[in-house]
Amino acid sequence: MAPMPRYLxxxxxxxxxxxMPNVGRRSREVVEEEFPEITWEHSHVIVGDTGxxxxxxxxxxxxxxxxxxxxxxxGQHTIDDVMEIAGDVTPADFPPLPx
Numbered sequence: 626m627a628p629m630p631r632y633l634x635x636x637x638x639x640x641x642x643x644x645m646p647n648v649g650r651r652s653r654e655v656v657e658e659e660f661p662e663i664t665w666e667h668s669h670v671i672v673g674d675t676g677x678x679x680x681x682x683x684x685x686x687x688x689x690x691x692x693x694x695x696x697x698x699x700g701q702h703t704i705d706d707v708m709e710i711a712g713d714v715t716p717a718d719f720p721p722l723p724x
Contacts, residue, residue, distance in 0.1 A: 630709055632685075632692050634681075652665065
C-alpha cells in the first residue's frame, strides 16, 4: 500500500496568539470526530509584529480536498496555500565529503 500523501498547509488566523490553544484543541477534535483519515503531524506557529498568527502545518491526508474540508470545519482562518510534500531531509542526510 502506498504511503499517505503529506501536505504543508499555510494558514493566516483571524484570532490572537492567546486564542491559539483553543484553536489547536478544536483542530484536533475536528480531525478525531470528522476526519479520522487525517493525521496532524505538527505545526510551526509564527506571530508577526502586528500580532497576526500564521501556521505552517504538516498533515497526512488522502488528498488536498480533505485537508481543505478540515480547514473549512475549523474556521477562524484563511488557507493561504496547500502543497504536497515530496520528501524530508535533515543535515544528517548530507554528511561531509571525505577529505
